[in-house]
Amino acid sequence: MDAISVIRTKRDRGRLADEQIDWIIDAYTRGEVADEQMSALAMAILLNGMDRAEIARWTAAMIKSGERMDFSALPLPTADKHSTGGVGDKITLPLAPLVAACGAAVPQLSGRGLGHTGGTLDKLESIPGWRALLSNDEMMDVLRNVGSVICAAGDGLAPADKKLYALRDVTGTVEAIPLIASSIMSKKIAEGTGSLVLDVKVGSGAFMKNLEDARELASTMVGLGTDHGVKTVALLTDMSTPLGLTAGNALEVRESVEVLAGGGPADVVELTLALAREMLDAAGVKDADPAKALADGSAMDHWRRMIIAQGGDPDAVLPVAREQHVVKAASTGVLTKLDAYAVGVSAWRLGAGRARKEDPVQAGAGIEMHAKPGDSVVAGQPLMTLHTDTPEKFDYALAALDGGVEIAAEGTAFEPNPIVLG
Ligand code: URA
Numbered sequence: 001m002d003a004i005s006v007i008r009t010k011r012d013r014g015r016l017a018d019e020q021i022d023w024i025i026d027a028y029t030r031g032e033v034a035d036e037q038m039s040a041l042a043m044a045i046l047l048n049g050m051d052r053a054e055i056a057r058w059t060a061a062m063i064k065s066g067e068r069m070d071f072s073a074l075p076l077p078t079a080d081k082h083s084t085g086g087v088g089d090k091i092t093l094p095l096a097p098l099v100a101a102c103g104a105a106v107p108q109l110s111g112r113g114l115g116h117t118g119g120t121l122d123k124l125e126s127i128p129g130w131r132a133l134l135s136n137d138e139m140m141d142v143l144r145n146v147g148s149v150i151c152a153a154g155d156g157l158a159p160a161d162k163k164l165y166a167l168r169d170v171t172g173t174v175e176a177i178p179l180i181a182s183s184i185m186s187k188k189i190a191e192g193t194g195s196l197v198l199d200v201k202v203g204s205g206a207f208m209k210n211l212e213d214a215r216e217l218a219s220t221m222v223g224l225g226t227d228h229g230v231k232t233v234a235l236l237t238d239m240s241t242p243l244g245l246t247a248g249n250a251l252e253v254r255e256s257v258e259v260l261a262g263g264g265p266a267d268v269v270e271l272t273l274a275l276a277r278e279m280l281d282a283a284g285v286k287d288a289d290p291a292k293a294l295a296d297g298s299a300m301d302h303w304r305r306m307i308i309a310q311g312g313d314p315d316a317v318l319p320v321a322r323e324q325h326v327v328k329a330a331s332t333g334v335l336t337k338l339d340a341y342a343v344g345v346s347a348w349r350l351g352a353g354r355a356r357k358e359d360p361v362q363a364g365a366g367i368e369m370h371a372k373p374g375d376s377v378v379a380g381q382p383l384m385t386l387h388t389d390t391p392e393k394f395d396y397a398l399a400a401l402d403g404g405v406e407i408a409a410e411g412t413a414f415e416p417n418p419i420v421l422g
Contacts, residue, residue, distance in 0.1 A: 062186035065160035087344035088242030093256035097302035100147030102288035116344030130312030195282035203240035205340025248366010321364030342404025
């Protein structure tokens with residue numbers, strides 16, 4: 001077998017044979033297929049697609065490239081959640097301890113932000129002392145003792161995806177449904193969770209810009225999970241505007257703690273509860289009331305224990321950026337647009353995200369929003385506060401917001417999108 005014939009098959013709109021898929025994933029993982037060959041194949045897949053059987057074989061080969069974890073010795077059913085990525089999406093932070101407080105174990109392997117979307121691990125690393133890198137044994141201990149763990153996937157889990165995702169990120173080949181579905185599901189199936197809830201984001205701040213593509217991605221992933229014995233369900237949720245009122249690492253931790261304390265923005269609470277109910281249902285946990293676990297402090301108690309178990313101090317003062325800049329409303333009226341992509345890129349330019357995998361992030365950088373679409377605003381009132389340690393970036397970050405904010409005349413009727421779209 002050779003890489004060129006595999007690339008040619010897909011370039012010429014053919015189906016990849018099982019043997020071609022098995023060979024190329026294995027050879028690429030072992031370093032026998034060059035990055036430029038794999039990126040040519042990824043581009044051919046992006047342009048010409050794959051059928052469901054090809055995607056299933058590709059996913060199975062990625063799972064086989066590394067180890068599989070096994071949580072069957074735990075006394076509780078396991079449930080995990082995966083979001084396809086968005087702006088201000090801090091839901092994993094309150095959700096994992098909340099579901100643990102309700103009686104399921106949550107082995108949450110998470111990622112770092114890249115580009116305009118934030119990453120759960122970057123957010124949690126703004127808590128002094130907190131460690132994302134755990135050995136498999138440490139992960140199991142936290143899960144057993146606390147009920148939830150949020151950590152990085154070890155090097156042994158789906159190594160083919162680690163290489164391929166980094167390559168796709170720099171070759172314009174992220175936004176391909178077969179590649180996104182196989183990337184996410186290979187990690188989740190190898191992780192060994194019993195059930196999985198997918199939060200498939202739709203809108204300007206998401207990889208999937210319209211409902212039709214999001215539905216196709218969701219049903220592909222649900223099919224892959226189900227075929228591998230993982231009870232899998234998906235929600236389609238809105239990402240046309242950021243979730244909550246913050247985008248940025250420490251800013252989002254602060255907002256998540258507000259939710260765990262029984263407060264926080266209504267959209268974050270609504271989505272956290274909707275996903276918690278789906279996870280508990282998929283795990284077969286009956287009679288649990290996640291709203292009660294938020295209100296009575298039991299979710300907060302699990303959060304504190306989880307942070308401490310991973311070396312963090314839940315009472316530590318979170319980092320604050322050195323400089324702030326307030327963006328004011330240009331007119332009086334109704335805020336009809338606060339675009340997720342614009343806010344995500346702006347927060348990224350302020351230092352909340354990274355341009356390359358190895359770049360550091362600023363823990364305090366990001367954007368606080370003071371109004372949501374549908375709110376009435378008065379000319380001159382603060383709409384957003386930009387935070388950064390590198391104030392020379394303010395102009396660059398402000399440029400990203402151009403066209404991302406719209407205020408309509410007073411009295412304009414405006415109905416924000418529902419959070420859960422399907
Ligand atoms: N998240 C992943 O893990 N992989 C993708 O391809 C896209 C989002």
